[in-house]
Amino acid sequence: MRDYSSEFRNLNYVIRNADRFLLFAHTRPDSDTVGANIALQEFIEMQGKQADICCVDAFPEFAKALFPGSTFNAPSALDFTSYDAYIASDSVNRGFNTVRDRISSEKIVALIDHHPIEDPEGDIVIIDTGFSSAAEIVYQFIKSTKTKLSHRMATALLLGILGDTGNLQHSSTTPETFAAAASLIRSGAQLPKITTSVFSNNSISTLKLWGRALSRAKINPSNGMIYSAITEKDIIELGNPSTEDLYIASALLNNVPDAKFSLLFYQISPDSVRGSLRTEPHKGVDVSNIAQSLGGGGHKYASGFEIPGRIIETAEGWEVR
Secondary structure, eight states, X not given: OOOOHHHHHHHHHHHHHOSEEEEEOOSSOOHHHHHXXXXXXHHHHHTTOEEEEEOSSOOXXXXXXXXXXXXXXXXXXXXXXXXXXXXXXXXXXXXXXXXXXXXOTTSEEEXXXXXXXXXXXXXXEEEOTTSSOHHHHHHHHHHHTTXXXXXXXXXXXXXXXXXXXXXXXXXXXXXXXXHHHHHHHHTTOOHHHHIIIIIIOOOHHHHHHHHHHHHTOEXXXXXXXXXXEEOHHHHHHTTSOOHHHHHHHHHHHHTSTTOSEEEEEEEEETTEEEEEEEOOGGGXXXXXXXXXXXXXXXXXXXEEEEEESOEEEETTEEEEO
């Protein structure tokens, strides 16, 4: 991680001198994009400014108990010309890119991400794979302004960090990440409520989802890949599982002995499939290379991609056609 004090000062200057901000969360929002955006929204509104959050998908169910009244705005419902500046957090290549052409080149654009982005186009660019999450970057930004964190901001940021580190268990967790989590708890982050609302409140449908993923798993002995699939029929029967539940299913597959990396396919629309890849440092696999070869991206140990097609079960296993 490099020193972003200059970028943090520039972002703080923009926030203090503009009036209306549009923030961006990525499609199928997870804990990190929710937490980073809610915290930024709160920070901006503390300055007496307006901040709306834009997302293709609705505010996720798993976060409603933590942030009652929070909403995401569909791009089609917004007048993009009415905003002074735009901030994309954890969404540069997963939502923001689809609306970039609606933003005037004269307006300020800030990019905050911990996923590798090739040739990012922004006035303020804070992109670093050394951070565990976008929420950790936002935490460091707010800390640099010496602003006292509200309980809501602290809860949002801790949610993002815990979500993208698997409760501080993934290899992306650094000493700085632990320090940030501790500081957020001291600032009033509602850890028990996060745990109950997001990580421990597993419904029967969630348990069934994980069971189906594990029961269908197959291992390719030639490369050590363990893979499984959640079909469109499953998605309907299980009540449209959250992104968090699907990510956890991918991580559970990765825990199977002898597996070098996991791949979970799941149908996100009738003609589109997402693949979630997971591994660990000691297994010697860089799953980001696999994701990038399929048009996706991410980290060495956690990546994803989307491809056209439908999940089909064959005699040999699962395929996307």
